[in-house]
Amino acid sequence: MPTDRQPHEVARPARQGTSGGLADPVTGRVLDGRYRIGPRIARGGMASVYEATDLRLDRVVAVKVMHVGLGDDEEFAARFVREARAAARLSHPNVVAVFDxxxxxxxxxxxxELVPGHTLRDVIAKEAPMSxxxxxALVEPVVSALAAAHRSGIVHRDVKPENVLIADDGRVKVADFGLAKAVGTDTQHTATGGVLIGTVSYLAPELVSEGISDARADVYAVGVLLYELLTGAKPHEGESPIQVAYKHVHEDVAPPSRLVPSLPGYVDALVARATSRDRGLRPADAGVLLHHVHRVAHALAEGVREDPELTQDLAPLLLHPDTGEIVVEEPGPARPPGPGVDPGATGDHEPTSMLRTVSAPDSPVRAAALPGLPGLPDPRGPQPDAPASAVSPARPAGPARRRRWRGPVAVLLAVLLATTLGIGAWWYGWARYSTVPSVLEQGRASAVAELEDAGFEVVLGEAVYSNRVPEGRVVTAEPGAGSRALEGDEVTIVLSLGIEQYPVPELAGRTLEEARSALAEVELEVGRVKERFSETVPDDQVVRSTPGPGKELRPGAAVDLVVSKGRKPVNVGDWVGEPADEAQRTLERKGLVVQRNEDVFSDDVAAGxxxxxxxxxxxxxxxxxxxxTVSKGPELVEVPGVRAQGVDAARAQLESLGFVVQVENISDYLGLGYVFRTDPGAGELVPKGSTITLFLV
Incomplete structure (x- = not known):
């Protein structure tokens, strides 16, 4: 069957050459002055995907380029922008990141993001049918990614194996939100008159027949995808897309155990629940489906062969009142009514219905006609017609007369017996059951009143968050609307807590790891982390967060953190030999405290x-x-008076004070050897160690 293939825009398969040997005009270009385009790695109906280099951040990315000419079409351009905005709103490990x-x-x-690897379509081709x-294990990350999208109010609308990427390291990522649209927005989707957007093999019935889409359309597509993984075949095939779309609307997805008999009944029930043609019987969104997937995966991991309770809980269909097996209605053969049966019971030559039980995989699937249901073959086979003529009661009784009465009496008794059995089977198998009314999106009081009026006991399940159902209204009901149950049975309703939002906790003063744990407890994530010096917050502790504490955010939202690097170190520097006043001013500007010791004399360092x-x-x-420590300059000593002293005595006195003595004769030297004068003169203050010249007469 033809399928709509989109490019595997971020999975990098083996590089392919250009068609016909012609050079690709995009390869080699630098888009927006930033992305150098390399080889093309995929091509689809509206765009091609290239491996490229982000010149600004020096990283390899995938660049999807719209085909030439489509950029002039506002609808296609809007779809491109919508894809960028939809994916950019999602921050989830299983969603391909859109950068720009x-x-x-x-x-x-x-x-x-460029994801080296392959697609789920390749896995199906190699491994399906699989355990x-x-x-x-392959579906769980897909459902987790869709749950994050649904929490953000985004419906993917094109879930298919080609849009599920498997990285070389095993990571699973959902790509191509090009068809994504906010929940509740109108979509033109009809089987005949509108535009079928999305791959027809995975379209939900309401998309084809009613032109509406919500999170449950993605749930349906995941159910089809799971069927394909389990069986290796699509549930609906046809010669044309219209035929396939018709089957989505008018035919249920068969239990995968028809093709793989070893599958447990609760796996059949999970597929049936996700692919129910009545979207009201499907999980409300991928978050609810993820819960069901975890339950089934846990049962498989525990080696549970059959779990009737889990099967009954998951199955959207009726259960047989005696065996507990899934019961579905199938068209029976058209036949004239048998003898003794009112032709008006089913309408002459109209198709009737049989009840079929889906048995456990250990036993063959069987279709059994329950006795007494209108229009079903008489278990005794065809009966002869009663005699057309009546016997007069006045005739004497004899063997022949007794034989003539024996046939009609036997027929009458058989009819009465069949009627009694039929009424009993009808009562015990159907009539004593009541139909569960639909209470979805009703308020608590209204839903409880309607269910109690119908004869059911109401149990309140644990409330859940919902992006679709307002707070205080019913999100799900088990058994679901249209199910058959005995009066007095319990119907569990789950109320909405409204849009899931959590307040940002107080993070200041916590370590980075403590902040991560606190955010994870409320399903928030750490965004950008910046490090800053802080004089008050110790190293590796959070200084502040953006948004701040108390701000309510959706699950998965990022909170940016500023983390302390501790106190900022201040460079002291070497100030020896520099002016002390300048050193003090500079150090105090840096926040340091300057203490000056008692000034000291220094022969080498100038004063100050x-x-x-x-x-x-x-x-x-x-x-x-x-x-x-600041210099007072050299120590000063007063030159003593040594005039008229002998040269030896004067020298001794001056040298005792630390002076250096030099002797010279005056011009009129007489040879007496007495000091006539000194230079510097007596009484002057000079540095210790200065030279004093003695002039002799």
């Missing part, structure tokens, strides 16, 4: 400059102390 969207001189493109455990400091360099923190 742009228009480079008419070339409309998307830049997205139910393997099938659920730093002689020594502690610490001698390195780094400190604000508020730490730096000690400076």
């Amino acid at each position: 969207q742009g228009d480079d001189q008419g070339t409309v493109f998307l830049a997205m 139910p455990s393997r099938a659920l 400059d730093v002689v020594a400091q502690e610490p001698t360099g390195g780094t400190l923190f604000k508020g730490d102390t730096v000690t400076l």
Whole structure:
């Protein structure tokens, strides 16, 4: 059957050449001054996907480029933009990330995550039919991704194996939100007059017949996908897409155990629940379906061969009152009514129905006609017609007369017996059961009143979040609407908590790991983490978060954090030999405390400059102390008066004071050897160690 194939836009298969040897005009271009386009890796009806290099961030990405000419079509361009916005709103490990969207001189493109690997279609071709455990392991991340989309109010609308990517490391990612649309928006979808968007093999019946789509359309597509993994075949085949679409509307998806008899009954029930033609019987969204998938996967992991309770809980159909097996209605053979049966019971030559029980896989699937149902063959086979003529009661009784009465009496008794059995079977198999009314999206009081009026006991299940159903209204009911149950049976209704949102917890003062755990508890994620110095918050603790505490966010939303790197180190520097006042001003501007020691004399450092400091360099923190020792310059000594003293005595006195003595004769030297004068003169203050010249007479 023809299928609508989209490019595997982020799965990187073996590189393919260009058609006919012609160079691809996009390859080699640099789009938006940022993305250098490499080889084409996939091509679809409206776009091609290329491996490209992000020149700005130096990384390899996938770039989907709309085909030439389509960019002028507003509808196609809007779809491209819608895909970028829809996917960019989702932050989930199983959703292909969209990085950028742009228009480079008419070339409309998307830049997205490149996932080296293959698609689920390749897995189906190689492995299907596969074990139910393997099938659920592949489906679970798909449902998880769709659950995140549904929580954000997004319906994918094109779930199919080609849009499920399997990375080389085993990661599963859902791609191509090009058909995605916000929940509740109108969609033109008809089988004959509208535009069938999406791959017809996976279209939900309501998309074909009513033109409406919500999260349950994605649930239906996942159910079809699961059937295909389990059996290796699509549930509905046809010569044309219209024939396939017709079957989606008018035929149920058969139990996969018809093709794989070893499958447990609860796996059949899961597929039946997800692919119910009545969308009211399907899980409300992928979040509910994910819960069912986990239950089935757990049963398989535990090695449970059959679980009637789980099967009954999952099955959207009626259950046989005696065996508990799934009962579905099938058209029976058209036949004239048998003897003794009122032709008006079913309508002359109209098709009747039989009840078929879907038995456990260990026993063959059987179709059994229950006795007494109108229109079913008499178990005794055809009966002869009664005699047309009546016998006069006045005739004497004899053997012949007794024989003539024996036939009609036997027929009458057989009819009475068959009628009694039929009424009993009708009563015990159908009439004593009541139909569960639909209470979806009703308020609690209204739903309880309607169910109790119908004779059922109402049990309130644990409330759940819903992006579709307003707070306080019914999300699901078990058994679902249209199910048959005994009066007095329990019907469990689950109320909506409204849109799932969680307040951002107080994160300041927690370590980064503690913040991650606190966010995970409310289904939020850590976004960007920036490190900043802080004088008050210790190292590796959160300084603040954006959004702040108390802000309510959807599950999966990111919270940005600023994390402390501890106190900021301050460079002290080496100030020895530098002016002390300048050193003090600079250090105090940096937040350090300057302490000046008692000034000291220094023969080497000028007065007012730093002689020594502690610490001698390195780094400190604000508020730490730096000690400076400041020079008073050299020590000054007063030159004593030594005039008229002998040269030896004068020399001794000056040298005792630390001076260096130099002797010279005056111009009129007489040879007496007495000091006539000194330079510097007596009484002057000079540095210790200065040279004093003695002039002798």
